[in-house]
Amino acid sequence: MPSVALLLLAALSGALTILAAPWAWALPPLAWVCKPLTTALLIAWAARRGHGDPMRRPLLLGLALSWVGDVALLWPQQGFLPGLVSFLAAHLAYGVALWRGGARPWWPAIALYGAVALGVLQHLWPGIAPALQGPVVAYVLALAGMAALAAARWWRQRSAGAAGPAWGAAGGALFMLSDATLAVDRFAAPVPMASLWILASYWCAQACIASALPPRAAR
Template sequence: MAGHAAAAYPRVLAAAVLAAAAAAIAGALMAHAAPGWQWLHWCCKPLATALIFALAWRARPAVSPRYRWLVLAGIACSLAGDVLLMLPGDLFVPGLLAFLLAHACFIAAFLGDSRFAAPAWPLAICLAYGAANLALLWGAIDAPLRVPVIVYVVVLCGMGGQALARALAHRGDVLAPAAWRAARGALVFMLSDSVLAWDRFRGPLPLASLWVLSAYYLALWWIARSVQGDGRGGGA
């Protein structure tokens, strides 16, 4: 009975993540029409991230203790970024810093069992993608934000490139399933932040909260699931 409860708990936790993420997205969408719904977004956005943290904490067996702790640190920094970007006042730069630290933690995790930029082409493609977005958005970015945004984009693209390079390096070995989950998460994180940047700097996009938050939670979900190192976490 105890074993059954232990096995069921992650499924319950996964359902809780899905419910909290859906509520956070619904709250953000409904708040555009009725500001009174903003409380639902404020409560459930950090809750969903905290539950994803718990999912990574519970994953057994881990790729390695070091990998688990660095992923947990990255998710914790993401949670801090969630809170900072919701607080009153313009805390965009502190929020950006929190997410930059999150990506740095993820990069450190990915480097635990792979060499940097080996192969190099995933990093080159990710950096080119980031540079293209920067070039298209450049005129809309306020001058004081340009340096922080450049640094953030470089680190974000470095995270995506390293995750993909690591997955390619582990093709066919026991770490391949976990490495590919991390790579999918890292690349979807890049997509989420790209949509967020276009929405912030080029004007509101239709249903931006839906696309940004859906991609964000999917990214964190895959990165959290990559902690489980024997492939039993599946492709979800």
């Protein structure tokens, strides 16, 4: 199947997941099939990229761990902690991929994403159950670190003119946006049309991170 077709199918499956969310009680098979299917299609698309690139294996591992997290979160209560751990591991894998791709600490990005992470945690802290506080802090640190590395990689390689680092940086920023929205909706106050904003930005983030790998033609 052509790579463009995989992306189009992923977009269609993601749209069906978002549309089904308000009526999940009436259409459970649609949401349960389409949500993991969307990430699986993105994995299949990403697997065609970056052959021989040192980023490829850890990045694909991160996508696979994200798929595990998606499945876990089909059970919003029982699956929240396993999903959180899966996505934490995914961000660590993405961090390894970015490091192999040339990312190194860049203090402006660390300061920016550190401030965002601290602000989000401060806002959400009163609503986070004590048993979840440690895992949530670890997750936020892993996410902010991944986003900072993605931004650093773009900054270091911006003069080369390659699109991959810019896509990766956009993916890190979108992941922060998606998870901040999810956290506010869960721990602070309901967000209007939460499924639209969370899932759309989440899958766009995954697609952007996968785009950090060079396409097959660029081998």
